[in-house]
Amino acid sequence: MSEEFVLQTVGLTKHYGGVHALEGVNFDMRKGEHVAIMGDNGAGKSTFVRQITGVEQRTRGKIAFYGDEVNFSGPLDAREAGIETVFQTLALADDLDVPDNLFLGREKTKWDFLGPFRLLDYRAMREATMAGLEKTGVKIPNIRNTIANMSGGQRQCVAIARTATFASKLTIMDEPTAALGVQETAQVENIIRTLKEAGEPLILVSHNMRQVMDLVDRIIVFRRGRMVADLDVNATSGEDVVSYITGAKTGTEFEGAA
Amino acid sequence: MSDTSQGTGGVTFDQTKRSWPSEMNVLLALVIIIVVFEVLGQILPYMNDQSFLFDTRDRFDTIFNEARIKIIILQVAIIGIIALGVSQVIITAGIDLSSGPLVAATAMIAMSFGQTELVNGYANPKALFGTWAMDLPVVIPIVIGLSFGAAIGAINGIFIAHFRIPPFIATLGMFLICRGIALWWSAGNPISFPTAQYKAIGDGMMPVVWFLSLAVIFHLIMRYTVYGKHTYAIGSNEEAARMSGINVKRHKIMVYMIAAMLAAFAGVVLSAKASTAQAGMGEFYELFAIAMAVIGGISLTGGRGSIIGTVLGAMVLGVIRSGFTYIKLDGSYQLMAMGGIIISAVILDQYRQRNRA
Numbered sequence: 001m002s003e004e005f006v007l008q009t010v011g012l013t014k015h016y017g018g019v020h021a022l023e024g025v026n027f028d029m030r031k032g033e034h035v036a037i038m039g040d041n042g043a044g045k046s047t048f049v050r051q052i053t054g055v056e057q058r059t060r061g062k063i064a065f066y067g068d069e070v071n072f073s074g075p076l077d078a079r080e081a082g083i084e085t086v087f088q089t090l091a092l093a094d095d096l097d098v099p100d101n102l103f104l105g106r107e108k109t110k111w112d113f114l115g116p117f118r119l120l121d122y123r124a125m126r127e128a129t130m131a132g133l134e135k136t137g138v139k140i141p142n143i144r145n146t147i148a149n150m151s152g153g154q155r156q157c158v159a160i161a162r163t164a165t166f167a168s169k170l171t172i173m174d175e176p177t178a179a180l181g182v183q184e185t186a187q188v189e190n191i192i193r194t195l196k197e198a199g200e201p202l203i204l205v206s207h208n209m210r211q212v213m214d215l216v217d218r219i220i221v222f223r224r225g226r227m228v229a230d231l232d233v234n235a236t237s238g239e240d241v242v243s244y245i246t247g248a249k250t251g252t253e254f255e256g257a258a
Numbered sequence: 259m260s261d262t263s264q265g266t267g268g269v270t271f272d273q274t275k276r277s278w279p280s281e282m283n284v285l286l287a288l289v290i291i292i293v294v295f296e297v298l299g300q301i302l303p304y305m306n307d308q309s310f311l312f313d314t315r316d317r318f319d320t321i322f323n324e325a326r327i328k329i330i331i332l333q334v335a336i337i338g339i340i341a342l343g344v345s346q347v348i349i350t351a352g353i354d355l356s357s358g359p360l361v362a363a364t365a366m367i368a369m370s371f372g373q374t375e376l377v378n379g380y381a382n383p384k385a386l387f388g389t390w391a392m393d394l395p396v397v398i399p400i401v402i403g404l405s406f407g408a409a410i411g412a413i414n415g416i417f418i419a420h421f422r423i424p425p426f427i428a429t430l431g432m433f434l435i436c437r438g439i440a441l442w443w444s445a446g447n448p449i450s451f452p453t454a455q456y457k458a459i460g461d462g463m464m465p466v467v468w469f470l471s472l473a474v475i476f477h478l479i480m481r482y483t484v485y486g487k488h489t490y491a492i493g494s495n496e497e498a499a500r501m502s503g504i505n506v507k508r509h510k511i512m513v514y515m516i517a518a519m520l521a522a523f524a525g526v527v528l529s530a531k532a533s534t535a536q537a538g539m540g541e542f543y544e545l546f547a548i549a550m551a552v553i554g555g556i557s558l559t560g561g562r563g564s565i566i567g568t569v570l571g572a573m574v575l576g577v578i579r580s581g582f583t584y585i586k587l588d589g590s591y592q593l594m595a596m597g598g599i600i601i602s603a604v605i606l607d608q609y610r611q612r613n614r615a
Contacts, residue, residue: 074503075500091501093561095561
């Protein structure tokens with residue numbers, strides 16, 4: 001496994017009982033690269049994300065992160081390794097405020113000798129939250145508001161700011177703009193551009209062709225659990241990608257895969 | 259099309275104030291109920307202008323009728339201790355029905371190690387064990403009682419977290435088991451005549467001291483520690499808590515253990531206060547504890563509410579109980595009124611939930 005790759009998978013496979021959700025995926029991405037994963041519903045995009053973030057355990061295959069083979073036993077492992085994920089379901093606690101959500105599960109604390117009763121360092125978490133929001137340009141009127149009182153776009157921004165607050169080695173976003181309006185979508189896309197400028201690698205799972213063509217360097221297409229195309233955005237067109245997604249075309253190097 | 263020139267910058271973060279706390283609503287309700295009783299005291303013909311909370315006849319040196327205020331707090335203190343634990347359980351979107359019988363079982367078990375050997379020079383007529391268990395230092399019955407509570411809580415938690423039994427069913431089972439243990443421990447006989455040290459735990463205003471100090475401790479824990487934050491997170495969105503790397507199972511077991519230990523401690527205090535332990539003790543305590551939490555604004559769907567709210571909820575129940583005695587209406591009306599207030603509290607909570615976001 002080479003160190004020039006941020007993430008590399010070899011023969012990544014996931015079966016749910018008899019369902020072959022993911023079959024022999026060989027994926028790689030370089031440092032600073034922004035890669036989109038596209039495909040129809042049930043093509044295996046989210047399954048792929050769940051395997052590399054440790055939410056589920058793969059059936060077979062190898063995953064290497066910055067050249068080292070990894071076996072994440074849970075999402076926390078992946079996060080500690082530096083993979084930050086914005087899940088489709090957002091994974092926010094509605095009754096907590098913004099700093100609480102940003103630091104959920106990795107709170108800044110004082111008096112650690114108290115074990116589970118160690119004290120929360122609210123001030124440090126608030127300051128880091130503001131710094132993180134400023135870095136990503138996310139606008140939230142009052143960070144002490146609970147998530148329940150926020151709009152869909154604000155929630156999405158909180159979820160994304162969570163990944164951006166912590167210096168991550170790889171950011172993964174699973175359909176970050178699926179439920180958003182025009183302005184909110186623009187804001188999320190700006191955050192993604194900020195990450196690109198900062199050289200932080202990103203995997204974007206999206207259905208939105210315009211967005212993908214605008215934002216990423218490379219498009220990976222999944223179909224029925226297999227990788228069927230690996231396209232440079234500058235050397236392809238929207239129609240081309242669609243024909244890969246629908247199965248009208250299959251990349252030459254993937255012949256026989258699907 | 260996206261426009262890169264908009265959507266970033268101009269960030270304002272000076273507004274970090276918190277909104278109106280929902281405990282204020284409970285406090286408001288408490289004040290209204292007190293005012294209602296005060297007014298009733300003035301207008302009901304048979305009340306002779308008595309005041310509910312004020313010392314109108316100058317029987318004391320203070321403005322308030324201290325005796326009544328003391329009684330109001332004292333009569334809810336022991337159930338209030340249970341409510342502190344039940345609140346934490348409900349914040350995780352669970353429920354604990356086992357606390358009432360656990361009070362009785364712990365009272366029996368703790369008291370059997372807290373008995374005194376000689377009563378007025380004669381052998382203790384209610385002795386359960388031989389002289390080896392007599393006149394032990396008070397820490398022994400307390401440690402035994404709390405350990406028993408911790409064990410029951412751990413069993414509750416393991417069934418709920420690992421075997422995914424709904425909390426209602428798991429703790430309903432434990433409700434019957436604990437009542438059974440309370441009866442079996444001494445074959446149904448009361449256990450009485452504790453040592454002076456044991457008696458002192460529940461003497462006079464001691465239950466109030468325990469209740470209020472535990473309330474302060476758990477308020478601080480729920481608000482300022484990782485334990486508290488994770489408890490709210492689990493009740494708010496268990497899936498998100500798990501994905502954030504919180505060990506949800508271990509945390510739930512801990513919450514049920516703490517709740518059961520608080521109920522066990524309430525059992526020790528109750529038996530000390532009564533100087534006796536009986537298998538029928540603590541009847542309906544679990545329900546009143548839940549009622550205090552719910553009146554205090556703890557949402558049964560989890561994630562919301564606070565210990566301050568629960569303390570205020572306990573005060574509401576105490577004031578109602580005392581108020582009905584004050585206006586000379588008997589217990590049957592009290593129960594009906596409490597029932598109505600519990601239901602109104604839940605309706606208000608749901609109304610609040612619907613009207614936000």
